[in-house]
Amino acid sequence: MAPLIEDKTFDNVYDPAGQVIEDLELRRWAFVGGGLGLRGDVRHRTLVRRVTLQDCTVAGAGIGPALLEDITVQGLRTNGLLHVWGAAFKHVTLRGRIGRILITDLTKPQLRTSPEQRAFSEANAKFYKEIDWALDISEAEAEELQLEGIPARLVRRDPATQIVVTRQAAQIGAWRKLERSALTMGIEDMLDVGYPDMVLVAAKRSRHFQESLNTIQRLREIGVAEPD
Numbered sequence: 001m002a003p004l005i006e007d008k009t010f011d012n013v014y015d016p017a018g019q020v021i022e023d024l025e026l027r028r029w030a031f032v033g034g035g036l037g038l039r040g041d042v043r044h045r046t047l048v049r050r051v052t053l054q055d056c057t058v059a060g061a062g063i064g065p066a067l068l069e070d071i072t073v074q075g076l077r078t079n080g081l082l083h084v085w086g087a088a089f090k091h092v093t094l095r096g097r098i099g100r101i102l103i104t105d106l107t108k109p110q111l112r113t114s115p116e117q118r119a120f121s122e123a124n125a126k127f128y129k130e131i132d133w134a135l136d137i138s139e140a141e142a143e144e145l146q147l148e149g150i151p152a153r154l155v156r157r158d159p160a161t162q163i164v165v166t167r168q169a170a171q172i173g174a175w176r177k178l179e180r181s182a183l184t185m186g187i188e189d190m191l192d193v194g195y196p197d198m199v200l201v202a203a204k205r206s207r208h209f210q211e212s213l214n215t216i217q218r219l220r221e222i223g224v225a226e227p228d
Helices: 114-130 182-193 209-221
Strands: 003-007 010-011 020-027 030-032 047-061 066-084 088-104 137-147 162-166 196-202
Touching: 003 162, 010 162, 088 114, 162 209, 182 196, 182 209, 196 209
Parallel strands: 003 020, 010 030, 020 047, 030 047, 047 066, 066 088, 088 137
Antiparallel strands: 162 196
């Protein structure tokens, strides 16, 4: 049984490259500044596995291209947008009240064509071919949740508020007649970058939740959202 550790603060801490962090249950921790997995390369990635976080807080910290396996996050406060850069997920669950999170396949901003990015993209693609599911967001009540680069088939989701759009369906272009929103911008990004598909989320705690739900309904009506 993983040891329970409560009420700690990590202030501006960066983990060493290639570290293994495992078998922990953290409750009410605060991660202020610093980062996880930001300093490794594709041959020495930080590995986090069998970890539970409950009612933790992230402020000014980031997550880099780590390997994240068998992790449950139950409630997470974020101070601004939490960026997760280039990580690979296996059996990671986000549940309950969640702040603002952007999960992207980019390892760093604006480096999609770099050798480093290509190496991580190839490694993540191989990783995803060998697992049954990556990320469960079906019970996440987020303020904002954006997913870029995770195969949609590997995401467990709530069909009422989280849909799949494929590149093939988006290329038809009917969605461009809808009012511009975060969801339609997500479709634009998918086409610009070349993702084969994307999960779009109507964040349940967003002040734009109802508008996003309306957009999801329209995407279903015009045949852009995949049938559930």
